[in-house]
Amino acid sequence: MLAKSTAYPVTYNDTIELNAVQQEAVTTTEGPVLILAGAGTGKTRVLTTRMAYILENGFAASAEVLAVTFTNKAANEMRQRVEAQLSRPVEGLWLGTFHAIAVRILRRHVELVGLQSNFTILDTDDQQRLLKQILAAENIDDSRHSPKLVAAVISRWKDRALTPERVTASESRGHELILKIYRHYQERLKTLNACDFGDLLLHCMYLFQNHPEVLEIYQQQFRYILVDEYQDTNIAQYLWLQILAQKHRNICCVGDDDQSIYGWRGAEVGNILKFEKDFPGAKVIRLEQNYRSTAHILGAASGLIAKNQGRLGKTLWTSQSGGEKVLVRATWDSEDEARIICDFIEAQYQKGTPLSHFAILVRAGFQTRGFEDRLLTLGIPYRVIGGLRFYERMEIRDALAYCRIVVQPHDGLAFERIINTPKRGIGSATLQLIHTHAREQNISVPQAALALSMTDEIRGVARTNLQRFFEDITRWRQQLGQLSPADLVKMILDESGYTEMWLNDKSIEASGRLENLKELVSAIEDFDSLPGFLEHISLVMDHEQASSGAAVSLMTLHAAKGLEFDTVFLPAWEENLFPHQRSLEESGIAGLEEERRLAYVGLTRAKRQAIVTYAQHRRMHQGWQLSSPSRFVKDLPGEHIIHIQANGTTSYQPPSSDTAEHGIECGDRVFHQKFGYGEVIALEGDRLEINFATSGPKKIMASFVEKATS
Numbered sequence: 001m002l003a004k005s006t007a008y009p010v011t012y013n014d015t016i017e018l019n020a021v022q023q024e025a026v027t028t029t030e031g032p033v034l035i036l037a038g039a040g041t042g043k044t045r046v047l048t049t050r051m052a053y054i055l056e057n058g059f060a061a062s063a064e065v066l067a068v069t070f071t072n073k074a075a076n077e078m079r080q081r082v083e084a085q086l087s088r089p090v091e092g093l094w095l096g097t098f099h100a101i102a103v104r105i106l107r108r109h110v111e112l113v114g115l116q117s118n119f120t121i122l123d124t125d126d127q128q129r130l131l132k133q134i135l136a137a138e139n140i141d142d143s144r145h146s147p148k149l150v151a152a153v154i155s156r157w158k159d160r161a162l163t164p165e166r167v168t169a170s171e172s173r174g175h176e177l178i179l180k181i182y183r184h185y186q187e188r189l190k191t192l193n194a195c196d197f198g199d200l201l202l203h204c205m206y207l208f209q210n211h212p213e214v215l216e217i218y219q220q221q222f223r224y225i226l227v228d229e230y231q232d233t234n235i236a237q238y239l240w241l242q243i244l245a246q247k248h249r250n251i252c253c254v255g256d257d258d259q260s261i262y263g264w265r266g267a268e269v270g271n272i273l274k275f276e277k278d279f280p281g282a283k284v285i286r287l288e289q290n291y292r293s294t295a296h297i298l299g300a301a302s303g304l305i306a307k308n309q310g311r312l313g314k315t316l317w318t319s320q321s322g323g324e325k326v327l328v329r330a331t332w333d334s335e336d337e338a339r340i341i342c343d344f345i346e347a348q349y350q351k352g353t354p355l356s357h358f359a360i361l362v363r364a365g366f367q368t369r370g371f372e373d374r375l376l377t378l379g380i381p382y383r384v385i386g387g388l389r390f391y392e393r394m395e396i397r398d399a400l401a402y403c404r405i406v407v408q409p410h411d412g413l414a415f416e417r418i419i420n421t422p423k424r425g426i427g428s429a430t431l432q433l434i435h436t437h438a439r440e441q442n443i444s445v446p447q448a449a450l451a452l453s454m455t456d457e458i459r460g461v462a463r464t465n466l467q468r469f470f471e472d473i474t475r476w477r478q479q480l481g482q483l484s485p486a487d488l489v490k491m492i493l494d495e496s497g498y499t500e501m502w503l504n505d506k507s508i509e510a511s512g513r514l515e516n517l518k519e520l521v522s523a524i525e526d527f528d529s530l531p532g533f534l535e536h537i538s539l540v541m542d543h544e545q546a547s548s549g550a551a552v553s554l555m556t557l558h559a560a561k562g563l564e565f566d567t568v569f570l571p572a573w574e575e576n577l578f579p580h581q582r583s584l585e586e587s588g589i590a591g592l593e594e595e596r597r598l599a600y601v602g603l604t605r606a607k608r609q610a611i612v613t614y615a616q617h618r619r620m621h622q623g624w625q626l627s628s629p630s631r632f633v634k635d636l637p638g639e640h641i642i643h644i645q646a647n648g649t650t651s652y653q654p655p656s657s658d659t660a661e662h663g664i665e666c667g668d669r670v671f672h673q674k675f676g677y678g679e680v681i682a683l684e685g686d687r688l689e690i691n692f693a694t695s696g697p698k699k700i701m702a703s704f705v706e707k708a709t710s
Contacts, residue, residue, distance in 0.1 A: 018042075018045075018046070018049065019289055021285060021286070021287055021288070021289070022042055022045070022046050022049075022287065024285055025046045025050065025285045025287065026046060026049045026050045026053050027053065028283060028285065029050075029053070029054060029059055029224070029250065030250060031249055031250065031281060031282070031283065032245070032249055032250075032251050032252075032275070032279035032281065032282035032283070033251075033252040033253070033282065033283050033284075033285065034230075034252075034253050034255075034272070034275045034276070034282055034283070034284045034285070035047075035252065035253070035254040035255075035285050035287060036255070036256060036257070036284060036285070036286045036287065036312060036314055037254055037255065037256055037287040038256055038258070038286075038287055038288055038290060038314055038316045039256065039258075039259065039290065039292065039293075039301075039316065039600075039601070039604035040290040040291055040292030040293060040316075040564070040604060041287035041288065041289060041290055041291070041316070042287065042291060043228075043254055043256075043287065044077070044078070044081070044228075045081075046254065046287065047067075047078065047226060047228055047254050048078050048081035048082050048085065049085060050226065050252065051065060051067060051078070051082050051093075051095075051226060052082050052085040052086050054224055055082075055086065055090065055093075056086060059223070059224070060223040060224050061092070062090050062091060062092040062093040063092040063093070063094065063221065064221055064222060064223040064224065065093055065094065065095075065222070065223070065224045065226070066094040066095075066101065066222040066224070066225045066226070066244070067093070067094065067095040067096075067225075067226040067227075067228070068095075068096065068097065068098050068101055068225075068226075068227055068228070068241075069096075069097060069227075069228035069229060070097060070098070070228070070229055070232060071097065072096075072097060072100070074228060074229075075095055075096045075097055075100070078095060078228070079093070079095055082095075094222070098200075098201060098237050098240070099197055099200050099201075102200035102201050102203070102204045102240075103121070103200055105204055105207070105218065106119075106200065106203055106204060106207075109207055109211070109214055112207055112210075112211055112214065113203045113206055113207060114190055115190070115193055115194075115195070115203075116193050118193070119193045119194055119195060120192075120193065120194045120195075121194070121195060121196065121197065121200070122189075122194055122195070122196045124151070127151050127196050128147035128148055128151050129147070130185065130188060130189075130192075131147040131150050131151055131181065131185060132147045133188075134181055134184050134185055134188060135147065135150070135181070138180075138181070138184070140177065140181070143504065144504075145177060145178065145181070146504075146505060146506070146507075148505065148506075148507040149178075149505070149506040149507060150178050150181055152506065152507055152508060153175050153178045153182075154178070154181075154182050154185065154198070155196075155198050155266075156266065157171070157182065158196075158198030158199065158201075158202060158236065159198065159234040159235060159236055159265075159266035160234070160235045160236065160266070161201075161202065161205060161235050161236040161239050163186070163202060164179065164182045164183045164186060167179055167182070198236075201236045201237060201240050202236065204240060205236070205239060205240060205243070208240075208243050208244075209243075215243065218244055219243075219244060219246060219247035219248075220247060222244055222245075222248070223248050223250060224248070224250045224252070225241065225244060225245050225250065225251040225252070226251075226252050226253075226254070227241060227251070227252070227253040227254065227255075228254055228255075229254070229255055230253035230254060230255030230271065230272050230275075231255040231256055231257055231259060231260035231267065231269055231271070231272045232255070232260065232262050232267045233267065233268065233271050233272075234266035234267060234268060235266075235268055235271075238268065238271045241253075242278065245279075249279065251279065253272070253275060255272050257269055257272045257273060257310075257311050257312050258305050258308075258311060258314075258597055258600055259561065259597060259600070259601050260272070260594070260597055261557070261558060261561065261594060261597050261598045261601055262558070263587070263590070263591075263594050264508065265508070269310065269594075272312075273310065273311075273312060284312070286314045288314050288315060288316055288317055289316075289317060289318065289319070290316045290317065290318045290604075291318070292564055292604070292607050293316075293318065293323075293604060293606055293607055293608075294318065294320055294322070294323025294324065294607075294608060295317070295318055295320060295321070295322075295323055296323050296324065296325045296326055296640045296641075297323065297326060297603060297604070297606050297610050297640075298316045298317065298318055298604075299637060299639070299640035300325075300326040300603060300610070300636050300637060300640040300641055301316065301600050301603040301604050302315050302316055303635065303636060303637035303640065304596065304599060304600055304603065304632060304635045304636055305596060305597065305600040307596060307635050308593045308596055308597065309589075309593070310590070310593055316604075323608065324608070324609050325640055325641055325642045326603070326610045326611075326612060326636065326640055326641045326642070327609070327610070327611045327612070327641070327642050327644065328612045328613075328614075328633060328636065328641050328642065328643045328644070329611065329612070329613045329614075329643075329644045330613075330614055330615075330616060330629070330643075330644065330645050330646040330703070331613055331614070331615045331616070331646055332615070332616055332617065332646045332673075333615050333616065333617040333618065333619070333624070334370060334572070334615045334617070334618040334619055335370065335619075336615065336646075337370075337571055337572070337613050337614075337615045338370040338371050338373070338374040338571075339374060340613070341360060341371065341374075341569050341571060341611070341613065342371060342374040342375050342378055342380065343378075344611075345358050345375075345380060345552060346378050346380060348567075349380065353566075354550050355380065355381060355382075355550040355551050355552050356550045356551065356552075356553070356565075357565060357566035357567055358552045358553070358565060358566070358567050358568075358569070359552070359553040359554075359555070359560065359563070359565040359567070359568050359569070359605065360552065360553070360554050360555075360568075360569045360571065361555060361556070361557050361560050361568060361569065361570055361602050361605065362554070362555075362556055362557070362571060362572065363556065363557060363572060363577055363578040363580060363598070364512065364515055364556065364577070364580070365387055365390075365393075365512055365515070365516065365556055366390070366512070366515040366516045366518070366519035367519075367571070367572055367577075368384055368389075368390055368554045368555075369390040369519050369520075369523055370523075371554055371571075372384075372389060372390050372391075372554065373523070375552060380552060381549055381550065381551040381552070382551050382552040382553070382554055383551045383552075383553060383554070384554045384555065385553050385554070385555040385559055385560075385563075386555050386556065386558075386559030387555070387556070387559065390516070390519075391537055393513075393516055394513075395502065395513040395516055395517055396516055396517075396520055397417070398417065398418060398421055398498065399489070399492075399493060399498065399517060399520055400414075400534070400537060401413075401414040401415075401417040401418045402414075402418055402489075402492050402493070402496060402498065403489060403492065403530055403533075403534060404534060405418065405446065405473060406473060406476045406477050406480070406488075406492065406530070407477075407480070407530055407531050407534060409444075409446055409447075409473070409477075410444035410446060410447065411444075411446065412438075412444050412445035412446060415445055415446045415449065416431070416445065418496075418498075419431075419449070419466075419469065421498070421501075422496070422497045422498060422500070422501040424461075424462070424465035424466070424469065425460075425461040425462050425465055426462045426465065426466065427462070430458055430462050433452065433457065433458065434448045434449045434452060435448070437451065437452055437457075449466060449470075450466075450470050452466075453466035453467045453470065454467075472495060472496065476488065476491065476492050476495075479491065480529075480530060481529075484525070485524045485525075485527050485528070485529060485530045485532075485533055486521050486522070486524040486525045488530060489520070489521055489524055489530070490521050493517060493521075498517075499514070499517065502514050502517070511582065518620065522619045522620060525619065553565065557598045557599075557601060557602045558598070560601065560602065560605050561601055563605055564605055564606075564607055565605055565606065565607065566606075566607050566608045566609065567606065567608060567609040567610075567611070568602065568603075568605050568606035568609070568610050568611070569611050569613065570599075570602050570603070570610065570611065570612045570613070571613045571614075572613070572614065572615065572618070573599075573612050573613065573614045573629065573630040573632055573633050574614045574615065574618065574627040574628065574629060574630050575627070575628050575629070575630055575631065577618075577627075577630075578595065578598075578599070578630050578632065579591070579592055579595035579596070579630065579631070579632070580595060583595050595632075596632060596635070599630075599632045612633065612636075612641075614627065614629045614630065614633060615627050616646055616701075616704050617674070626698060626699065626700055626704075628687065628701045629701065645703065646704075662686055662702035662703070663707070664680060664683065664688060664702055664705075664707060665680065665683070666680050666681065666682065666683060667679065667680060668680045668707060668708075669707070669708040670688075670690060670705040670706060670707055670708055671705060671706050671707075671708050672690070672692070672698075672700060672704060672705045673704075675690075675692040675694065675695050675698060675700075676692060676693060676694055676695075677692070677693055677708060678690040678691050678692035678693060678698075679691050681697065683702075686701055686702040686703065687699060687700075687701060687702070688700055688701070688702055688705065690705070
């Protein structure tokens with residue numbers, strides 16, 4: 001056995017260049033090791049070189065090395081790198097995702113968990129279909145407990161390694177009925193000789209805890225365990241790794257506590273924070289030399305993340321000299337923000353900068369809409385990474401179908417899309433009857449449906465709901481030209497039950513879909529008529545882009561993790577948007593710190609230039625709202641940023657929260673570009689309450705007003 005933390009020279013492939021700390025991370029093979037790998041510090045290179053080093057030096061056979069990560073893509077890339085470094089194929093290596101490794105173990109011992117060797121793994125659709133059957137058998141109203149909601153709660157319990165008998169009263173509070181369903185669900189899975197993805201690790205844990213002879217096999221076999229993205233592990237994955245590593249204790253976890261941004265899907269940042277406690281005598285190696293970004297970008301990101309309390313601590317640095325300071329720019333409103341960013345991209349593109357060098361990273365998916373519209377206007381190709389373009393999203397297509405059927409009564413495709421969304425009890429037999437009648441009478445599908453709803457050929461709930469549907473359509477059509485397009489669409493979404501459908505949906509996606517619908521209503525405010533808006537959308541949807549061509553990247557901050565771009569735009573850094581209000585309400589300080597980690601991830605995607613923007617006014621679903629800069633803007637160290645106000649004034653400090661800086665006091669008369677003159681009636685730091693002569697009291701940031709001279 002090699003001595004713990006002994007360093008050995010890398011004896012293969014001399015072309016691999018590592019800095020001193022990376023070399024230490026590769027060659028410290030014995031005992032528990034935590035590699036804190038900051039953004040852009042060569043994490044994957046270190047991990048794969050460490051694997052190759054262990055194999056080439058004969059510390060273990062390939063079958064004695066276990067390496068786990070989160071995606072098949074990452075696993076394949078790691079295997080290719082190891083084989084390239086060794087200049088030979090590697091057979092027998094246990095390298096894959098948590099789920100893939102767990103399946104491999106289960107197939108060998110499946111009878112011990114009560115399944116047969118040919119067991120199936122249910123995907124999300126199969127899982128929800130099975131839950132729907134259970135809900136029906138138990139006479140449970142699936143409008144209150146949708147299969148999607150039940151599946152989400154059960155998955156959260158499984159992520160926390162909670163089988164039905166381990167779910168405590170406090171864990172199940174508010175979900176007592178779902179716990180009952182969970183028990184039935186697990187029984188049905190066993191009857192079907194099946195399991196879902198959450199079961200894979202739980203079945204392994206059952207094997208290890210109840211069959212020590214099986215545990216002994218794998219504890220003995222895996223002399224070295226390597227874990228990628230350790231900060232993203234959930235409790236079940238954490239416990240699985242813990243038990244496997246107990247014998248040899250040669251576990252190396254690579255991760256970055258400052259990039260733990262997936263708490264909403266079960267990741268526990270605490271797993272990486274308590275590594276030294278879990279593995280006494282562990283060595284912690286910090287990779288802090290960044291090979292991606294300029295010194296100013298790293299300085300701004302480090303100053304920002306230093307505000308978090310729940311972190312192990314590290315400071316990124318680079319040997320690169322020069323580079324631009326992070327630009328923080330205020331804009332008058334959200335439309336001005338989109339125009340400034342997209343016009344900047346166009347100007348740089350005209351100078352020869354490839355479009356692939358630019359990325360716009362938003363906090364929430366609905367925020368891409370304004371940038372998509374502006375890029376389309378400029379004729380600049382773009383792609384939305386990790387999601388659909390705004391107008392291609394399911395809920396937007398549904399909403400547009402409602403608008404189309406109001407404007408165009410014979411739109412059969414729109415009718416078919418929405419007639420059962422939300423559910424109206426109109427089944428396939430009824431739809432088939434409608435189609436047959438349409439063909440026989442040579443009329444449109446909506447016409448056929450309306451005609452049949454007045455006869456006895458369609459009966460019961462289907463007939464009643466069809467009649468009500470057409471009554472609604474007629475009423476909404478009468479409002480064309482009477483209500484503003486935005487107010488009309490809001491009425492349609494509310495009165496059709498479509499908004500309520502998503503309000504009652506408790507899935508993770510529901511809140512995002514509601515935000516997208518609100519953004520759609522906001523977008524319509526730019527148009528004088530609903531037909532005009534639909535014509536605009538038709539042109540937008542017809543805008544084809546070659547997927548292989550150069551394009552600007554649009555994505556959420558979550559989707560950007562692991563990527564890098566020369567120039568990164570970070571828009572809408574405003575309170576309530578970023579940090580997101582919902583994160584603060586649901587998770588308090590923990591939510592705030594995860595939001596700050598998300599901001600850190602965004603900044604560290606930039607190689608050459610990072611541009612943060614915020615709008616003084618933003619159009620939301622309830623109309624134009626005054627906005628204030630995110631607290632994250634104030635977290636950015638002044639020496640690494642240039643701050644440009646909406647009026648073009650340049651400073652080298654973010655907005656100050658010190659009242660003395662703005663020099664405004666209660667009773668002062670001030671001027672605002674939009675609201676005119678008013679009197680300050682209250683103040684708290686740089687937040688002023690002003691009674692405007694024309695519009696009454698408003699709360700506004702001090703930087704957005706000027707002291708009146710008379």
